[in-house]
Amino acid sequence: MRRLSDKPVPPSSPMYEHDRLLVRILLLSLLGACVWVLLPFMSALFWAAVLAFASWPLMRGLSRRLDGRNTIAAAILSVGWILLVALPLVWVGMGLADHVRGTMDLVRTIQVGGLPPAPEWVARLPWIGDRLVSLWQTIDARGAAYFDSLKPYLGQVGNWLLARSARIGGGVLELALSLVLVFFFYRxxxxxxxxxxxxxxxxxxxxxxxxxxxxxxxxxxxxxxxxxxxxxxxxxxxxxxxxxxxxxxxxxxxxxxxxxxxxxxxxxxxxxxxxxxxxxxxxxxxxxxxxxxxxxxxxxxxxxxxxxxxxxxxxxxxxxxxxxxxxxxxxxxxxxxxxxxxxxxxxxxxxxxxxxxxxxxxx
Known part of the structure; x- marks a missing residue:
């Protein structure tokens, strides 16, 4: 014998509407939790999706040449993007470090031995050539005092460069992660x-x-x-x-x-x-x-x-x-x-x- 509680709830009843509202709230909560989990990787996911969408004709053509083997085609394209983008970034980072070391050596040389003679073309500049040469000689004569007065500003410039370097480093990490995730968007x-x-x-x-x-x-x-x-x-x-x-x-x-x-x-x-x-x-x-x-x-x-x-x-x-x-x-x-x-x-x-x-x- 069927019990009264086993009867189906009609769609027009308040109880049915409450159940639907509860399901929607649970689904929205689940969606919000998923977004919260993916939020740190949202930028990398976005760039991977854009890169895969923009280069999808390459993926389609390569997959056709490989007889529909999408996984192999996706791996080949992902490795190609890594070689095209990531390796030049590593190279420029090493070159930039060498330039920074050279600049620091130049600053130390100027601080100890003074500036080299002013170039001749500076003196030949109209209107401002003589003033620039005079300023050059003044800085050369008072180099140590100028460097001492610039130390507080150099610290601020160093902090600014450090913050920008951290930001650029974070962007490079996001780019590297997006180059890995693009494989899954291709596949x-x-x-x-x-x-x-x-x-x-x-x-x-x-x-x-x-x-x-x-x-x-x-x-x-x-x-x-x-x-x-x-x-x-x-x-x-x-x-x-x-x-x-x-x-x-x-x-x-x-x-x-x-x-x-x-x-x-x-x-x-x-x-x-x-x-x-x-x-x-x-x-x-x-x-x-x-x-x-x-x-x-x-x-x-x-x-x-x-x-x-x-x-x-x-x-x-x-x-x-x-x-x-x-x-x-x-x-x-x-x-x-x-x-x-x-x-x-x-x-x-x-x-x-x-x-x-x-x-x-x-x-």
Missing amino acids: DGPRLVYLTEKVLLRLIGGQAGHYMQLVGDTVHRVVNGILGTAAAQAILALIGLMIAGVPGAVGLALLTFALSLIPVGPPLVWIPSTLWLVLQQEYGYAIFLGAWGLFFISGVDNILKPYLISRGGDLPLVVVLLGVFGGLLAFGFMGLFLGPILLAVAYNLIRDWMASAAEPPSA
Whole structure:
């Protein structure tokens, strides 16, 4: 005989609604806990996903050549990214350490033996040449006193450099982790896309495909903007390094291209090269390369990248500019992608809503 408690609860009863609410609260709590666990790795996961999505045609072609063996194709591409990105970073770190040691030796030499004679071209500068030579001689005569007065500021500069070095080191670790995680995005990419599409279908219905395409196009344009800007910075670095006579200009230009993928990457090439010219007492070329690096190699990033990102899409340039710079300020370097994506989705949502509101009602 069936008991009264075994009867099914009708969907319209308050008890059924309470059960559904409890299930939703538990699911949201579980989702929040998962996000909390993944939060330290969110940046690395984001970069791995972007890298896998942007280079997915390579994965598709390589998997086709390997007769559908996705795991082997994913491993080959992941190792290729590690060789292309991680090894140049290690090389530039070792070179930067050598430049720092050379700079410290130069400072100690100047502190003990004084400055070398002022270059002749400094005296020939119009209007300010004589003043610069006089200042040079004054610093040479009172070098020890100047160094003593600069010690507090040197400590502040050292702390600033230490903080920036720690930040750059953290970014390099995140980049290394993302290069490892990209293997799993390559291997399980189709399943992740299918899962994302099913979730969006449950959330927004038939518009899921449209907005997935919108996000994909925006990511492709941002990646093309980053790669195009990196190529332009590499070409400008090659020109400046060849004019200044820095040895290994081609290798340093390739390193500039690789380092353009991370924040403050290109200055890690042209600043040590400028310091090397100073150590070689090539002061004119050092000033030229420093100005060239500041205004052209690093300055082109703020102009060319937004233009390339907005090219080929229906987004206004001002939306792209606000997305790029606002995203960088709000989310760091990850905002370079998040900013344009968020504004692109919001812009299209508002445009679709206004278009539907402008349509006359049917009879």
